[in-house]
Amino acid sequence: MSTTVASVATPPPPPATSSADWMKSARGRVDDFKRLQELGLISLGGDFFPSVHYPPITMYPRMQQEELFKTYTLPGDGLIDVYAHLPFCARRCIFCHYPVKLGEQYEEKERYLAAFEKEMDIYLRVLGLEKFRPRTILVGGGTPSYLTPEQLKRYLEYFCRRMDLSKCRQFNYDVDPNTLCGPEGLERLKIMRDYGVNRLTIGVQSFNNHVLKLMNRHHDSHLALESIRNCQDFGYKVNIEFIFGFMGQTIENWLEVMQQAVETGVEEIQLYRLKVEAYGDHQGVVKQVKKARADAVPTTEEGLMMKQLAIELLRANGYHENLRRVFSKKKPDFSLYAHNQCCELYDQIGLGLTAFSSMRDRFGLNTQSFEEYYELIDAGRLPLNRGYVRTDGTGEEQIRWAIILPLKNREVRKKRFWERTGASINTVFRPKIERLKAHGLAQEDDRFLELTPLGGFFADECCHQFVSNQFMAFPRSTYTNGPLNPYADNEL
Numbered sequence: 001m002s003t004t005v006a007s008v009a010t011p012p013p014p015p016a017t018s019s020a021d022w023m024k025s026a027r028g029r030v031d032d033f034k035r036l037q038e039l040g041l042i043s044l045g046g047d048f049f050p051s052v053h054y055p056p057i058t059m060y061p062r063m064q065q066e067e068l069f070k071t072y073t074l075p076g077d078g079l080i081d082v083y084a085h086l087p088f089c090a091r092r093c094i095f096c097h098y099p100v101k102l103g104e105q106y107e108e109k110e111r112y113l114a115a116f117e118k119e120m121d122i123y124l125r126v127l128g129l130e131k132f133r134p135r136t137i138l139v140g141g142g143t144p145s146y147l148t149p150e151q152l153k154r155y156l157e158y159f160c161r162r163m164d165l166s167k168c169r170q171f172n173y174d175v176d177p178n179t180l181c182g183p184e185g186l187e188r189l190k191i192m193r194d195y196g197v198n199r200l201t202i203g204v205q206s207f208n209n210h211v212l213k214l215m216n217r218h219h220d221s222h223l224a225l226e227s228i229r230n231c232q233d234f235g236y237k238v239n240i241e242f243i244f245g246f247m248g249q250t251i252e253n254w255l256e257v258m259q260q261a262v263e264t265g266v267e268e269i270q271l272y273r274l275k276v277e278a279y280g281d282h283q284g285v286v287k288q289v290k291k292a293r294a295d296a297v298p299t300t301e302e303g304l305m306m307k308q309l310a311i312e313l314l315r316a317n318g319y320h321e322n323l324r325r326v327f328s329k330k331k332p333d334f335s336l337y338a339h340n341q342c343c344e345l346y347d348q349i350g351l352g353l354t355a356f357s358s359m360r361d362r363f364g365l366n367t368q369s370f371e372e373y374y375e376l377i378d379a380g381r382l383p384l385n386r387g388y389v390r391t392d393g394t395g396e397e398q399i400r401w402a403i404i405l406p407l408k409n410r411e412v413r414k415k416r417f418w419e420r421t422g423a424s425i426n427t428v429f430r431p432k433i434e435r436l437k438a439h440g441l442a443q444e445d446d447r448f449l450e451l452t453p454l455g456g457f458f459a460d461e462c463c464h465q466f467v468s469n470q471f472m473a474f475p476r477s478t479y480t481n482g483p484l485n486p487y488a489d490n491e492l
Helices: 019-038 065-069 106-127 149-161 182-194 209-215 221-233 251-263 286-292 300-316 336-343 370-378 396-409 414-421 430-438 453-457 459-466
Strands: 080-086 134-141 170-175 199-205 237-244 268-273 320-323 326-328 348-351 356-359 362-366 384-389 411-413 442-444 448-451
Touching (some): 065 362, 149 182, 182 221, 199 209, 209 251, 237 251, 268 300, 300 320, 320 336, 430 442, 448 453, 453 459
Parallel strands (some): 080 348, 170 199
Antiparallel strands (some): 268 326, 362 384, 411 448, 442 448
16 A cells, blocks of 8 residues: 655644634635636536546446457456445435345345356356456445345355455455344354455444434434444444435534544544435436425535534544545555555456446446346356447547546556556646646645645545546536636646
């Protein structure tokens, strides 16, 4: 893991010492937002589009496995990171943008687990492997712990049988509070631990019962806290997630939730801004609900204040941002899977419905349709339906990708950038980079390009500077013609 040299890094401001200081800091971020809107960095509507993948997932053309893997070779050391997706939930949360099957769905889960096992074997055949050799594993969803204990054990048995875990440093599982309590919950925790899972991310989202009800979550604060204690009792590293900017949230009840979060003593706390517009193929109901109850939704300014107040409170309690929006007390206690994919730009393979494969010069996306997923696997084919090879043509998109992902999440390591692109970060997009530096959003030395604390707060918008015009989330007309308009000087 790289660390930024002291001569470059701008230290964060000292922790605020009173609630008045915290509010002053939060209002300052609102002022920054308005100033950066005037400069053209942020759309005039204040819209938010996450810089999670590049190009954005929904913009990939149709592609089958032959085209995606035609010129692909595994990394020299044979190591990859592995993502596995299990698309089942007890109920749909208002903020969810993923296709899932709801309710018990025992037979559907059986069908999916059988297809998933076949998909693993097809992937091994395509890659010419006997087993996958993961650096890290992340199992997500959906709610991947929403299986019966017997199904969970069977799944992990065949999954791990196809993995050489000798180099696996972190085995992550995304979990839901309801699946971790009671006798069955404790049994699931034991099963996961027995198969090598050592890190859990719990989708808590809030400790406020009114907000949880509005989210259509099927747990309350008591159950969420119980699930955290259970995970800690089993010896897991624990990350808990929270959404800000949701209906029913206020500055006051958000700070109460953050205080409860730090009191749990978990290793990591992760924050998400509410995403209203779909960032995949499935538009969640949150857009309709927000329109119908606009008066109950925090304003953009209130959302920004919530984020800054959380940063202040977390910092005051010893939590620091080690990956963007991810706060931990110790540097090793963050997702190595995210670090490997977005900072190191290592190859990662995705398995399951909607899963993506992010490789060092290309990207593949699995189908969003359950039936297409089953049909392709039954035909002996990977369930891919879209993809993008970035090194076709000029290699421009490869350069943009190698800036956007690491800059969003931590820093651009200049040596790694050259290895992935054959270009020097010192010679590409210099007008943009220099303007970001001039406005206090970025800094660099001979080893790193990174965002400042101000740039990190608006990391998604800063990274939009490097998105090509064809993949921009918002039209040029939604920005002022200021010096930070992302369409300005956007040629390589």
